[in-house]
Amino acid sequence: MTQRDSDHGYDEDDVPEWVDHIKITVAAEVRRRRKELRMSAQDLADACAELGHPIPRNVIANMESGRRANLPLVDVMVLAKALNTPPICLIYPVGYVEEVQQLPFTDATSTLRALSWFTGEGRELGADDDMLRYFRAHHAAEQTVMTARQDEELARYHAKTAPNATRKAQALLNQAHAAQKGEAGKEQLRRVRAFIRQAGAAPPLLWPDLAAEVDPPGTDPDTTEEIDL
Template structure:
């Protein structure tokens, strides 16, 4: 039986604290430095063990703000405290909905749809049409932002290769690959605008693709 994410955070908090060789006092001091002085020794005990607090309530849940502070104090991404990749096979991604840990993490970060357990012994996990449609819609624009990063990096790498090229042919090839990134970036930025999202900054050499008169050259795709 999978545990709720709040239980997972408690378990992973303890794991990474021990990996870092920190006792609870030291972790509490780090949390205070990072803006959460209320995460005291006693609070950490309550999170890790579920011990009753002064109000008689067992506290194992962690706020989003606390999750971020704990992750920074432990030197891991916040998502690592929620999804124990390499330490568990499944996790309860949402109440009553278990999923493979890696797939659940990818859903959480917007990289994939959330799978559901099936009765198929050959394919025990599958994605429903609704969940796939929700992910495909990319309402938050995360997939588009990732593609923007990828295309911009392709442009930077190609420009750097062009500068280092030792032959005209190698330079022209690199410059052509850099030029191919511009229409792809333009296309992603159109989608981001349509979603009402802020556009990532561009280097000055690419600022022209945001101009009203810009027309992307797709001839290289033919």
């Protein structure tokens, strides 16, 4: 269900400036989420205090009513944790607001598109952070290897317990495909990790057994091959 703009404190005839627009959107989403969880303003204040960053009940009430002049990022982060939601969903509440103004002097865009820009996923919007892309590619390749290992183990079990030759042959074929997929994932990990190193950063830690296969001792991990992310 899409929440109307008027529920967030403004309408087409009374559009606030961009900064106010962001504050109103966050405040409305905090209020909506708090009520969804059946939390009072005091409950939310207590939860923030337990997280180590107290936000008094009157501050929360002033924010929700539009009387608070500023909205620190640290407050958004803690409020999001207390409300069991990602901070980005307070700023860009996908599903509850259809459009937002992404930046000053820009036309309204879909909330999902603005969220993708903020998180660096919307490359079509101009985001081109190579390191962010490398780390995402690293995570994807690592997941590919882990999934392939599970599939290979399952296929190996089916091959051993197959009731007939046909089932066994299919299981062995599945095992080979999974092994091939795992090797491709490890090769992608090697390439991504090399590019991360070349950029002067440290690649993420790997499980010891996977690290032994991807970065064996005594090897040169650097490469100059092109990488397709």
